[in-house]
Amino acid sequence: MKVLLTGATGLVGSRIVQLLQDRDIPFCFFTRNLNASFLSGAHAFLWNPNRFEFDPKALEGVTHIINLAGASIAKRWTASYKEEVVRSRVNSLKTIKLALEQRVHPTKVRVLSASAIGCYASNYSEQYSEQSVHFGNDFLAEVVQLWEEAAKELIPLSHSLCLLRIGIVFDREQGALPKLLAPIKWGIGAALGTGRQWQSWIHIDDLARLFIYLLDHDLGPVVNGVAPNALRQNELTKILASTLNKPLWLPAVPEWVLKLMLGEMSAVVLQSQHVKSEVLERSDFQFHYDSAKAAVEELLGE
Numbered sequence: 001m002k003v004l005l006t007g008a009t010g011l012v013g014s015r016i017v018q019l020l021q022d023r024d025i026p027f028c029f030f031t032r033n034l035n036a037s038f039l040s041g042a043h044a045f046l047w048n049p050n051r052f053e054f055d056p057k058a059l060e061g062v063t064h065i066i067n068l069a070g071a072s073i074a075k076r077w078t079a080s081y082k083e084e085v086v087r088s089r090v091n092s093l094k095t096i097k098l099a100l101e102q103r104v105h106p107t108k109v110r111v112l113s114a115s116a117i118g119c120y121a122s123n124y125s126e127q128y129s130e131q132s133v134h135f136g137n138d139f140l141a142e143v144v145q146l147w148e149e150a151a152k153e154l155i156p157l158s159h160s161l162c163l164l165r166i167g168i169v170f171d172r173e174q175g176a177l178p179k180l181l182a183p184i185k186w187g188i189g190a191a192l193g194t195g196r197q198w199q200s201w202i203h204i205d206d207l208a209r210l211f212i213y214l215l216d217h218d219l220g221p222v223v224n225g226v227a228p229n230a231l232r233q234n235e236l237t238k239i240l241a242s243t244l245n246k247p248l249w250l251p252a253v254p255e256w257v258l259k260l261m262l263g264e265m266s267a268v269v270l271q272s273q274h275v276k277s278e279v280l281e282r283s284d285f286q287f288h289y290d291s292a293k294a295a296v297e298e299l300l301g302e
């Protein structure tokens, strides 16, 4: 087995790389900037997906691909940035396709491509599984649809493709959790919007372990990358505050304030997606963190 990653320098990718190193699994990765990469060295190969350029040496001996590359959605969604969010994902996959097509000794690979639960329509009552086809029609849902369509273009070049629809990733230093924690630490924490919206999450370590597990476990074309127990936003806020021993005394932040502050990006915290993974429930994959309380306590602990 030899794994080629894209987006290896990001939050999820860097944790996966640690696990690959721990388990002595050979790997290499594409990055847009060799100098900026703390992972540089023998494993790093340059690419520029927006120009469909890549170093073909990266493909030598590759049997598996983990695709994570894409511009962050946690930046202001101007019209041009929205284009960048889509283009970066679609062009990364097109570049991978080109690289596979141009291999001197073409062999089919297994592809794990990141996707997101943002594809499912925001809904307070419905529970989604991999079988669900009730998709949203907002920007995030549109991004995921275009992203997954581009990934499916790899099917003829792969012996199997898995789209991993990732939930909100809980990590100590990056992503959603530190942003939710900041006001609580200052004593001005409050639930967001109605507080009733479902948040489907996964601990960074479980997500990285899941990617490794899926390298040699083909569970089908779609897997929801979420922990077994989603919870409502106001429940999460209470867990964060109690873990930090901080009071919650302010009323919930109204939706219109969040829309004013964050613009269209407020969808990230206001959307409600109650997502389950039936596929993982049927498998022997073991979550280390299946309750948000356990995950938060581990991440905020010393």
Ligand SMILES: NC(=O)c1ccc[n+]([C@@H]2O[C@H](COP(=O)([O-])OP(=O)(O)OC[C@H]3O[C@@H](n4cnc5c(N)ncnc54)[C@H](OP(=O)(O)O)[C@@H]3O)[C@@H](O)[C@H]2O)c1
Pocket (backbone or CB within 6 Å): 006, 007, 008, 009, 010, 011, 012, 013, 030, 031, 032, 033, 037, 049, 068, 069, 070, 071, 072, 073, 084, 088, 089, 092, 114, 115, 116, 117, 166, 167, 168, 169, 170, 175, 176
């Ligand atoms: N974190 C979450 O809560 C979450 C939830 C659902 C889905 N996801 C998806 O899972 C993937 C990995 O998430 P993450 O949190 O690890 O993301 P991240 O920390 O933002 O890292 C993404 C990586 O993509 C590459 N990248 C950034 N901008 C790019 C651009 N304009 N064109 C091409 N490549 C670019 C970068 O690698 P180089 O600089 O080395 O090229 C970067 O390290 C992302 O696609 C994300 O949308 C994440």
